[in-house]
Amino acid sequence: MQTHEIRERFTAHFVKSGHTEVPSASLILDDPTLLFVNAGMVPFKPYFLGQQTPPFPNGTATSIQKCVRTLDIEEVGITTRHNTFFQMAGNFSFGQYFKKGAITYAWCLLTGSLEEGGYGLDPERLWVTCYLDDDEAADIWHHHIGVPKERIQRLGMADNYWSMGVPGPCGPCSEIYYDRGPEYGAEGGPIADDNRYMEIWNLVFMQNERGEGSGKGDFEILGPLPKKNIDTGLGIERVACILQGVDNVYETDLLRPVIDVAAELSGADYGSDHDRDVKFRVIADHSRTGMMLILDGVTPGNEGRGYILRRLLRRIIRSARLLGATGPTMEQFMSTIMDTMTPSFPEIKKNRERILKTAVNEETAFLKTLESGTELFDHAAAETRAQDRKTISGERAFALHDTYGFPIDLTLEMAREQGLEVDTEGFEKLMAEQKARAKADNKAKKHGHQDLSVFREFVDEHPTEFVGYENLSSESTIVGLVHNGQTITEAHPGDEVDVIVDLSPMYAESGGQLGDRGFFRYGGIEFPINDVQKIAKKVWVHKTRIPDNAQLELGAQVETVVDEAWRHAARQAHSATHLIHGALRQVLGPTAVQAGSMNKPGYLRFDFNYTEQLSPEQLAQIEDITNAVVDADYQVNTIETSLEEAKAMGAMALFGENYGDIVRVVEIGGAFSRELCGGTHVGHSSQIGPVAVLGESSVGSGVRRIEAFSGLDSFRYLSKERALAEGLAAHFKTPSNQLPERIAQLTAKLKAAEKHIAELHRQQLSSNISNFVDQAQVVNGVKVIAEQLPAGTKAGDLRTLAADIRGRCGEGAAVVVLAAEDENAKVPFVIGATKAATQRGIHCGDLVKVFGEYISGRGGGKPDMAQGSGTQAGGLDAGFSAVIEELHNFK
Structure with a gap:
């Protein structure tokens, strides 16, 4: 069966x-x-x-x-x-x-x-x-x-x-x-x-x-x-x-076909060796899980869900290579698992191209990382054995992870395969220090499951009737007051209160659209509403602060009023978001799937799954298509129908969103934009006003973001841009339509001048190489050149100069330490070593860590050349001395 x-x-x-x-x-x-x-x-x-x-x-x-x-x-x-x-x-x-x-x-x-x-x-x-x-x-x-x-x-x-x-x-x-x-x-x-x-x-x-x-x-x-x-x-x-x-779950009709493909691609046999079989099962299991996660909108990344997906996909790739596969494998694995799973999950079919593209792009990126990281790991493992140790240092594992993008789980796996261990405690300590330096995560995401039971009675007995599609004000009865997580009967001056009314014209935040702003009018006093949230999709919670000399009571009859200007600009931005989505899919194709959005009066951002940076031409095309739909003055239609009928109409839905049996479809320009949406919208596309695309950026691996202004905010932005262009045109005495060419000419001249100055600077530095070598001191049989170069010397120049000095040192053991303070007050430094020095066991990556301690810096690299950067130039002399002392103690 x-x-x-x-x-x-x-x-x-x-x-x-x-x-x-x-x-x-x-x-x-x-x-x-x-x-x-x-x-x-x-x-x-x-x-x-x-x-x-x-x-x-x-x-x-x-x-x-x-x-x-x-x-x-x-x-x-x-x-x-x-x-x-x-x-x-x-x-x-x-x-x-x-x-x-x-x-x-x-x-x-x-x-x-x-x-x-x-x-x-x-x-x-x-x-x-x-x-x-x-x-x-x-x-x-x-x-x-x-x-x-x-x-x-x-x-x-x-x-x-x-x-x-x-x-x-x-x-x-x-x-x-x-x-x-x-x-x-x-x-x-x-x-x-x-x-x-x-x-x-x-x-x-x-x-x-x-x-x-x-x-x-x-x-x-x-x-x-x-x-x-x-x-x-x-x-x-x-x-x-x-x-x-x-015999087992890996041999059922869902997973066994993937194992068979893995056997064909690798030339290995399944069922003859336990360790090899584990790799086959990892490929089958992770292919299915990875595919299902991508289907539900996850993209590879370095945190949270994205990290889990990345880890799964990379374990597939590495397992396939360990079995003997030499080329790309992800497309075959993903195609096979989609074939076996589609009968139970028909939505896979329309997302097939996007799933394949996401997985294959991750494979392409990781194969490059795997090649360089494996070489670095092999060197670390060989060095560990040469020192009669069984444990790869936490510093090396962290450098592989942080500097070269090599995941710690692969380092652990590869260490086990070679009979070695990894100092995971040291690695975790360095990771913790890194996280402490980074910005704190959103605290709200770290909170436990919020207790919403206080709203249970309202969900059951007093669901809010939303009348905001047709009205901007309504006569309402207060059916609930919540303060500090407890229901109350009266709210007093200064209280921050959640107010629940029987019917409301206020839009509650959902679908990327912020909640309305407005006020309650009661007893001649206006109670500002600064946010509206939705509980269980049934109860609207209006957040307000009780003004001085005022109070609210349970059962009070109030007028609930939406800020008309807020609603108008919010509708413009929300409708513009739909147009941006439609234009995006026209330009990029169906694989550009929505991954989130946020819109508020005058502004919108739209996140979508895509792996490549958009060109200026593509952005211009998206903006042009969007404004053409605005100019066409299409009527905005809203249709309430069954979920199945909406899907049959081609209406697009959001990942992770649970919809009821009856849904609301918003249609602009027919098939151009047809989405499931409960938000508020303009009546005709022309009411959106101009849409100005600000640009696009990456917000994570495989996720891009477009930002734009709408309505008056768009007009104001374009006016500022026009004023800026007119000012530049007057300054350069050039017609505005020739500004790009004029600026390009000046930029080219500036770059040429900078290049010439840099070359003169390098020549000046190179002229001192003989002096540096002649003045070298000998420490423990090793010639040491330790020099602070003139301020403004760049890291690239330091590296070039270090390589030149190392070459002048001949066949003997020599170490070169160069540092300078650059134009950004950073302190780049480079340490190089001759072949004779590395054969004695000197490792520049280790010396970089010694030097970096004195200038608040860090870095890494290979035994013969490593580099880093710090922030405290005052510690340079101490850093040079510390490296020399380290060489004094070297055996």
Whole structure:
């Protein structure tokens, strides 16, 4: 049975039983506690935590959720049951059926005949585990289902008790195992051998509330939940393994084709050597996970999700090379995994080109890094052995990572392959110091899961009616006041208050558009509204500060008013964002996919997945197309329809956004721009006014950003640019249309003059080479030239001069140390060594670190030439002395 059919049978089984089918959420959710969705229940967390009421008619749901777990990347392929990406099929009950229902549903699907829609598993090969004191579940399994007592085993908190890891719902669980036969291990059930007895389904019975604590069992059970819930998870890949009669999850219909491609490209055989097989499995697993992450909008980068993706893709490339592949492989791997996964995820088809381009570009960049980094690593490993050590220093590992872009995980892998270790503690210390020097991350991203339960009653009983598409003011009733996380009945002067009203014309921040500004009018006083946020897509929270000599009370009748100028300019910018997106896709093609946006009155920025810098001609074309649509005066149409119909119309959606059954489509110029969007927009494209593209830049690997002004802000910007051009034209006594040519001529002359001056400077420095060599001192048998050169000498000149001096030193051991203060008050320095010096074990990279300590500098390089830069010129003399002292002590 193919995996796609396994999925279909699961969904059909529960839909037939009255469960609402819930599509898989994106792997990327707006949850600061998670990099990726890592369990099937994650999208349902608000319902289990009591923050929202489940919207399912029968209080039951079913889903097959995409999941990624990356904590144990290093273990991938070593065991044959775990993947970084997996599909978790689940059924959920929110206060409806409980243990008996969950157990019955699971058993019927697993053992039901193929003709009846089941999986047809032999019931005699199924074992179950229950929590130690869960007699109720054990009794259901035995008396209601008929599982013999000897195939029901009891396990403790670590195995059969579930919680989210934080205070909240928890409860015992019951797991279902399949006996794969004596060829896979010892008899005796899951307790005896969990390789032979493969876990396929976990049934969680949420019946209690847990308190504070850590670990799987170190917490207090506070008492029963008001409503008992069910959360189950069946591993699609593991069931496929059983139904397809293969040994492990890597040999199912989804992953085995990638392994076969890897074998063809590398010439290596799969199944004959464990270490080699691990590399095949890494390629298969990471190809699928990488592809699914790119599908959901992740691009390779150096932080967070982007770093995980980059790490996965680079492990694929390196594993392929270790197997024997010599050329590019990513396109074949990605094409193969997309073919196997498309039946279950049809959205792959329209994103195929973008996925391929992202993965192949990362491979191209990494192959260059791999070539240079491997050479540097091999030198570090050889030097470590030459010094009779088994550990590569943290400094070397950090230099490989920071200076040459060689990932630490590859350094660790390569060290293990050569029987060496890495000083990870030293590496981490240097990484921590680097992070301390960098700007702090956005603190909001580091916060835990925000407690929104205070808004639960409003989500359930007082959802906000938004009337802002048609009106800029409304008569409203205050139905909620929240201050410092608590509901209140009155707000007093100076209080920062979240105000909830029954209906509002204020747009709440979402979809990249900032919330409206405006005010409440009450008792002749205006209460400024400086932000509007949305809770659970149902409640508008208006943030205000109570003015002096004023107060607000629950139940008060207020007038809610939108700042008309703010709304007008915000609509212009939001509609302009749609036009920029449409123009972008016309110029760059369908692979330029939106990766985020922000618009506020008069200004917009648009992020998109693309790997190349845009040319001035492309930017000009995007701006021209956008303003042509403005000039065309297209009507802006909004259509409310079903999600499926919107997709059929070709409406574009955002990655990671969850949409309801009924969606709003905003259309400008027909097929030119048709997007799912709940924002506010102009009535006709001409109302946007002129759009001025400011430029584009990189905001991360594979992500570019366009910024632009709209409306009056665009006009003001263009007026300033015109005034600047007129001023330059008057200054240079040149017509404005000839300014580029005139400035280019002057720039060329300036560069020529600078080049001539630099050459004279180099000649002057070179004339002193003989003096430098003649004045050299001999330290421990090594000739040392240590000189501070005139201020303004550049790093490139230092390097050239050091190489020249080194060449003049002949066959003997010599070290050259040159430094200067440049025009930016930085202190570049270079250290070079002759071949005879390096043969004695002198390493310029080590000497650079000694020198750098005295000028607040750092650097690195090869044994015969290294360089760096510092900031404290006052330490140069001490730095020279320290290097000489180091050579004095050298053996």
